[in-house]
Amino acid sequence: MGRRAGRETARGDLLLFVGCVALALIALVLPRQWAQGLTATLRTTAFRPMVILQDRAAEDLTARFRLKGIQQQRDSLALAIQQQGALRQENDNLRSLVTLRQRLARPYVAAEVLHRPASTEGRMLLVGAGTTVGVDSFAAVVTAEGLLGAIWNAGPTSSSVMTWVHPEFRASAVTGDGRVLGLVQPSPAMEGRQPLLELRGVALRDSLTIGTTVFTSGLGGVFPRGIPIGTVAKIGRDELGYERVYLIRPFVNPGIVSHVLILTAPRDSMFLPLPGGEGP
Amino acid sequence: MTLRSSDRRRRTRSTDRVRIGLVVLLLIFTDAYLLPSLVTGPWVPDLLLLALLLLAIRQSPGTAAVIGFAVGLVADVLSPAHFGAGIMAHVLVGWGASWGRSVFFADNLFVNAALFAVGTWVRNLIVLLLSGTAASELLVQLTVWSPLQGLSTAAVGVLVVMLFRDWLAIRIDA
Numbered sequence: 001m002g003r004r005a006g007r008e009t010a011r012g013d014l015l016l017f018v019g020c021v022a023l024a025l026i027a028l029v030l031p032r033q034w035a036q037g038l039t040a041t042l043r044t045t046a047f048r049p050m051v052i053l054q055d056r057a058a059e060d061l062t063a064r065f066r067l068k069g070i071q072q073q074r075d076s077l078a079l080a081i082q083q084q085g086a087l088r089q090e091n092d093n094l095r096s097l098v099t100l101r102q103r104l105a106r107p108y109v110a111a112e113v114l115h116r117p118a119s120t121e122g123r124m125l126l127v128g129a130g131t132t133v134g135v136d137s138f139a140a141v142v143t144a145e146g147l148l149g150a151i152w153n154a155g156p157t158s159s160s161v162m163t164w165v166h167p168e169f170r171a172s173a174v175t176g177d178g179r180v181l182g183l184v185q186p187s188p189a190m191e192g193r194q195p196l197l198e199l200r201g202v203a204l205r206d207s208l209t210i211g212t213t214v215f216t217s218g219l220g221g222v223f224p225r226g227i228p229i230g231t232v233a234k235i236g237r238d239e240l241g242y243e244r245v246y247l248i249r250p251f252v253n254p255g256i257v258s259h260v261l262i263l264t265a266p267r268d269s270m271f272l273p274l275p276g277g278e279g280p
Numbered sequence: 281m282t283l284r285s286s287d288r289r290r291r292t293r294s295t296d297r298v299r300i301g302l303v304v305l306l307l308i309f310t311d312a313y314l315l316p317s318l319v320t321g322p323w324v325p326d327l328l329l330l331a332l333l334l335l336a337i338r339q340s341p342g343t344a345a346v347i348g349f350a351v352g353l354v355a356d357v358l359s360p361a362h363f364g365a366g367i368m369a370h371v372l373v374g375w376g377a378s379w380g381r382s383v384f385f386a387d388n389l390f391v392n393a394a395l396f397a398v399g400t401w402v403r404n405l406i407v408l409l410l411s412g413t414a415a416s417e418l419l420v421q422l423t424v425w426s427p428l429q430g431l432s433t434a435a436v437g438v439l440v441v442m443l444f445r446d447w448l449a450i451r452i453d454a
Contacts (some may be wrong), residue, residue: 016342
């Protein structure tokens with residue numbers, strides 16, 4: 001009698017386990033759009049309290065440990081803007097003289113990164129801003145240093161960001177002088193513990209020197225032109241020998257980024273001037 | 281007399297559940313608010329996983345798998361990498377912890393600490409594999425960050441077991 005009850009319990013356990021594994025497998029093969037919809041819905045309903053708590057924790061962390069650094073950055077920026085006032089006035093006057101339209105502004109939404117201690121955290125980040133403040137899927141996400149990634153899925157109050165570490169990340173890139181174009185993607189090579197990007201699709205006739213800064217080119221309709229990506233760290237090798245490959249050391253480390261700017265528009269900006277060959 | 285003793289047993293069991301629930305709630309709150317408001321980094325202890333392991337070693341394997349499913353869902357929703365990877369990893373770790381406990385675990389502090397550390401490492405391994413991580417990154421994660429996170433999770437786990445051993449009904453031999 002007891003043995004039969006034990007056997008039934010074991011069978012029940014096995015059924016529960018198999019059921020959970022089957023559901024996990026379904027979740028794994030779920031089409032991306034469905035999975036995105038499901039996670040966005042859960043973040044705004046059942047797990048909303050946890051997102052609110054994490055948002056609050058990120059704010060408190062900033063207030064506790066990063067406030068001084070932010071104040072210093074703000075002071076430096078205020079000084080820089082003050083010094084550029086005359087330059088801007090001169091630029092505006094020159095533009096009006098040659099009837100050139102105003103340079104396109106990049107509206108943005110600031111957001112805090114809600115970090116979690118997950119092993120895959122660097123690839124996808126959760127940020128505390130969503131569609132209610134104008135964030136949309138595929139909006140470019142940048143920091144003061146440069147490109148971080150793009151919005152993967154935007155919910156009403158939080159969004160997930162695909163960073164440049166994600167295996168599916170791609171961005172059209174160009175050097176500061178606009179001479180060399182290519183496509184950046186995550187590299188399987190690493191520099192110590194730091195992941196790298198690789199610039200592919202560079203024509204064999206073109207060559208880059210170590211330390212050259214690479215920017216987004218504005219092609220592709222996702223990333224506006226002129227966002228710094230990183231600098232050339234090494235020369236890679238294309239096994240087929242059809243193209244030049246360069247390893248890029250990115251300016252932004254997704255693992256430690258705390259605040260981001262989500263560019264809400266415009267994306268079609270391939271005719272904008274590049275900031276030049278200098279870094280950020 | 282028999283009824284009274286069964287009543288007492290039922291009451292003790294419900295008190296136990298409330299106490300364990302309180303410990304789990306404390307861990308969830310610490311994981312969602314307290315810890316991220318103090319530190320961030322890949323080495324930070326994962327208290328949701330710790331809560332899962334503490335519950336798993338008290339439950340049958342099937343129930344542990346269901347709890348693992350719930351914890352994995354939370355992980356996948358809050359740190360999106362590849363939906364389903366977290367669920368699968370937590371189900372397997374929860375089920376494995378419960379099964380292992382019923383087969384060979386002793387009520388020993390060191391064994392509990394080893395369970396928390398190994399559980400964290402195995403969970404990370406499964407998540408990384410299912411998320412299609414490149415070999416170089418996988419190596420760094422499994423040799424540097426996952427062992428560190430396993431150790432920090434084990435340290436917090438030992439602290440929780442020491443503080444709440446009566447509530448968790450864990451007998452420590454050594």
